[in-house]
Amino acid sequence: MIVEIGHYTLILALALTLVQAVVPIWGAIANDDRMMATASYTSPAVFLLLLFSFAALATAYVTSDFSVQNVWQNSHSKMPLIFKISGTWGNHEGSMMLWVLILGLFAALVAVFGKNLPPSLKANVLGVQGWILAAFLLFIVFTSNPFIRLDPVPFEGRDLNPILQDIGLAIHPPLLYLGYVGYSITFAFAVAALIDGRIDAAWARWVRPWALLAWIFLTAGISVGSYWAYYELGWGGWWFWDPVENSSFMPWLAGTALLHSALVMEKRSALKIWTVLLAILTFSLSLLGTFLVRSGVLTSVHVFASDPERGLYILFILVLFIGGSFALFAKRVGTLQTGGIFAPISREGALVFNNLILSTATATVLVGTLYPLVLEAITGNKISVGAPFFNLTFIPLMIPLFIAVPFGPLLAWKRGDVYAAAQRLFAVFGITLLIMVVAYVFLSEGPVMAPLGIGLAAWLMFGSLAELQLRSGFPKNSFKVAIRRLKGLPRTVWGTAIAHFGLGLTVLGVVGVTAYESENITILKPGETANIAGYTLRMEGMVSRNGPNFQENAAQISVMDGTRVADTLEPSKRIYTARNMPTSEAAIKTIWFSQLYVALGEVKEDGSAVLRIWWKPLITLIWIGSIFMVLGGAYSLSDRRLRVGAPKPSAKRARAANATN
Amino acid sequence: MRRISATLLTLFLALVIISPFQPAYAVNPDEILSDPVLEQRARDLSVGLRCLVCQNQSIDDSDADLARDLRLLVRERLTRGDTDEEILEYLVARFGEFVLLNPRFSIQTYILWATPFVLILIGAIVLLVSSRRRSKHKPEPLSENEKAALAKILEDQEKPA
Numbered sequence: 030m031i032v033e034i035g036h037y038t039l040i041l042a043l044a045l046t047l048v049q050a051v052v053p054i055w056g057a058i059a060n061d062d063r064m065m066a067t068a069s070y071t072s073p074a075v076f077l078l079l080l081f082s083f084a085a086l087a088t089a090y091v092t093s094d095f096s097v098q099n100v101w102q103n104s105h106s107k108m109p110l111i112f113k114i115s116g117t118w119g120n121h122e123g124s125m126m127l128w129v130l131i132l133g134l135f136a137a138l139v140a141v142f143g144k145n146l147p148p149s150l151k152a153n154v155l156g157v158q159g160w161i162l163a164a165f166l167l168f169i170v171f172t173s174n175p176f177i178r179l180d181p182v183p184f185e186g187r188d189l190n191p192i193l194q195d196i197g198l199a200i201h202p203p204l205l206y207l208g209y210v211g212y213s214i215t216f217a218f219a220v221a222a223l224i225d226g227r228i229d230a231a232w233a234r235w236v237r238p239w240a241l242l243a244w245i246f247l248t249a250g251i252s253v254g255s256y257w258a259y260y261e262l263g264w265g266g267w268w269f270w271d272p273v274e275n276s277s278f279m280p281w282l283a284g285t286a287l288l289h290s291a292l293v294m295e296k297r298s299a300l301k302i303w304t305v306l307l308a309i310l311t312f313s314l315s316l317l318g319t320f321l322v323r324s325g326v327l328t329s330v331h332v333f334a335s336d337p338e339r340g341l342y343i344l345f346i347l348v349l350f351i352g353g354s355f356a357l358f359a360k361r362v363g364t365l366q367t368g369g370i371f372a373p374i375s376r377e378g379a380l381v382f383n384n385l386i387l388s389t390a391t392a393t394v395l396v397g398t399l400y401p402l403v404l405e406a407i408t409g410n411k412i413s414v415g416a417p418f419f420n421l422t423f424i425p426l427m428i429p430l431f432i433a434v435p436f437g438p439l440l441a442w443k444r445g446d447v448y449a450a451a452q453r454l455f456a457v458f459g460i461t462l463l464i465m466v467v468a469y470v471f472l473s474e475g476p477v478m479a480p481l482g483i484g485l486a487a488w489l490m491f492g493s494l495a496e497l498q499l500r501s502g503f504p505k506n507s508f509k510v511a512i513r514r515l516k517g518l519p520r521t522v523w524g525t526a527i528a529h530f531g532l533g534l535t536v537l538g539v540v541g542v543t544a545y546e547s548e549n550i551t552i553l554k555p556g557e558t559a560n561i562a563g564y565t566l567r568m569e570g571m572v573s574r575n576g577p578n579f580q581e582n583a584a585q586i587s588v589m590d591g592t593r594v595a596d597t598l599e600p601s602k603r604i605y606t607a608r609n610m611p612t613s614e615a616a617i618k619t620i621w622f623s624q625l626y627v628a629l630g631e632v633k634e635d636g637s638a639v640l641r642i643w644w645k646p647l648i649t650l651i652w653i654g655s656i657f658m659v660l661g662g663a664y665s666l667s668d669r670r671l672r673v674g675a676p677k678p679s680a681k682r683a684r685a686a687n688a689t690n
Numbered sequence: 691m692r693r694i695s696a697t698l699l700t701l702f703l704a705l706v707i708i709s710p711f712q713p714a715y716a717v718n719p720d721e722i723l724s725d726p727v728l729e730q731r732a733r734d735l736s737v738g739l740r741c742l743v744c745q746n747q748s749i750d751d752s753d754a755d756l757a758r759d760l761r762l763l764v765r766e767r768l769t770r771g772d773t774d775e776e777i778l779e780y781l782v783a784r785f786g787e788f789v790l791l792n793p794r795f796s797i798q799t800y801i802l803w804a805t806p807f808v809l810i811l812i813g814a815i816v817l818l819v820s821s822r823r824r825s826k827h828k829p830e831p832l833s834e835n836e837k838a839a840l841a842k843i844l845e846d847q848e849k850p851a
Contacts, residue, residue, distance in 0.1 A: 264751055266751065269746070269747075271745075271746050272746065373817075373818075373821050381817060385810065385813045385814065385817065388809075388813070389806055389809045389810045389813060390806075392805060392806075393805055393806045393809075396801070396802060396805045397802065397805075400793075400799075400802045404798060408798065410786075410787070410798060411786060411788040412788060412790070412798070412799065413746070413787075413788055413790060413791050413793065414791075414793055414802065415738075415740065415746060415748070415791025415792065416737075416748075416791060417737070417738050417791050417792035418791070418793060418802075421792070422803075422805075422806045426806060426810070550717055550719055550722065551719055552719050630718065631718070639718060639719060
């Protein structure tokens, strides 16, 4: 019964969404307050309906109601509760439900927190959100309905893909979607502003918190996904330049650029057209990512052909929204005024440089991802564009950007002094140089370039702290005064420093593991030992055991500290009985920031086993760095001046701004 | 395990139907060459070669049977004294350019390789030109009326409301 109600509320949500897509915008055109105001009620209502519908599906999963086809295909009665819940979105239909639920959530948030938005802007924003919602709800109802019943009812489900039976599935997709879909808000703001034909600094002030919020979630989502892949896939890679990864990385790159350009627009009224374009592009890339993943064109052209309905429908949504918004942009771009003037060397200039690099990087990833598809479609030739290509193009692009990062916050708005900034960074440069020399002398086994990479990371980390040090006035001011000043700094300044510091940490982790990783592939009989990076590992033997819905065969490996057993690692292989599908579970021991990573290979009859052992120096910094980025973003978002629903600038100040323009 | 090449992201997002896979491991101890220099060359080559039956995965990472065959083939050629270039040439002749994860610079990949450089160049030129143009067109000074209006607004601003 609850399933039918869930189905019903889904369709009700669709109907209400159609109202939301039409009435408020009509109201904005006709200047009718009541019509515009409807959006403030319809969007929370749509969200509640979607929430109910989603909860109904989740209930079917939790209660293992195999009369629902979707549950039967993707769940099992013996699965632990947490995987039953997360299994709700561990499949195509369910993940689309999560997608629209979050889309509805963001629209409702704008309706609730956007009280001080100009009525026409709010109506247009929610109307545009309504279009997106309607498009995806139609997609679900007509091609991906999760509420289809089965008769007769099967006794047992077909189980969730074992690789997805992990806490990662509970965290990663919701975070990623909050990020992906969060950019629909900035997109809606951009399109609404284009419809209105009016964009000012206040617009950027409303948009920036949303862009930041989406960025925080997307950063967290990608990072969690990376760690999940690292420990679950069992060969210790953390980023593969896989097309699906690229699909989430492109909106992140564009979204990071948007974050920085919106800053220029808010503070200096410049880069208006560019910021609007970026807002459209970022969500377009989110849509493109959805299309690439959902249609299956990436896996194989044949998958696309086997289910053309879904793929074609998403392609249609893609063309409609991207094409439509670009057409609108082209039509209205002439009416937008360009704003504040600035010298090339200035805070604005630095942020423009950031945008130049990040957009080029986005385009590079985009071209690299789509090139094989397009080339094959045109010429029939199959080529591969893999990790080596992306490493060769992406890394050189990032190096100048990373070098520039510490300069940005030290340059003044409008006209900066690069020499003064360089002088202020003199100490940072000294520290960096020292670290590079130490790395060169003491870390002789790595590649020659590695100390340079370490230096770059140090430059980023210490350079991002330079602004804090300067603003505190420390050694000139007394320690006490410096602390007081630091406490008084705007949270956005702290947020920037923390996030940039985190970027440095991530770079350090990447350099560490890339340059100094070691590997030992070996066969061990019980009692035999293997060495890696100064650690001795002893194979004790194999054990078999049963999990709730799998059988496991694990190797017991002692990590030795001299003759003492410091720790026991148990890499294993599992067979998930329902699908008769084997998986491999790596065992990981974290030592400071580095990790010992052991994966189990083939096990012979005599009890000897193939083991692949890695020493991954500093690898955890990759994710610790992204935690800093997320925290920096969140702290910045908590700044009073940036808080969601920041007050309108006073009419007087707005007038003053108009007069000076 | 690694037949499904992509990340979990792929696994989660990919269209539910996931091909069955068997866990074996990428480079196995019995494959490793006794000469460490040759073995290192083999590893370096493997990273850039696609496991043809996998999804975007190198033969160094893959546990597919075909990947193992290719790894053994590369090592056999290396021990015979082939250069890296000869081995790649041989594999491309047999399997096509698809086998190379790092696409060759050729007429069909000009656009691919040129993208980052051309874009950054165009971007830089556009920025330079527009900044030149902007600095030439200084905004006109405020007229007397505007100055008066601005002064009045600022004055209002100063007074507490």
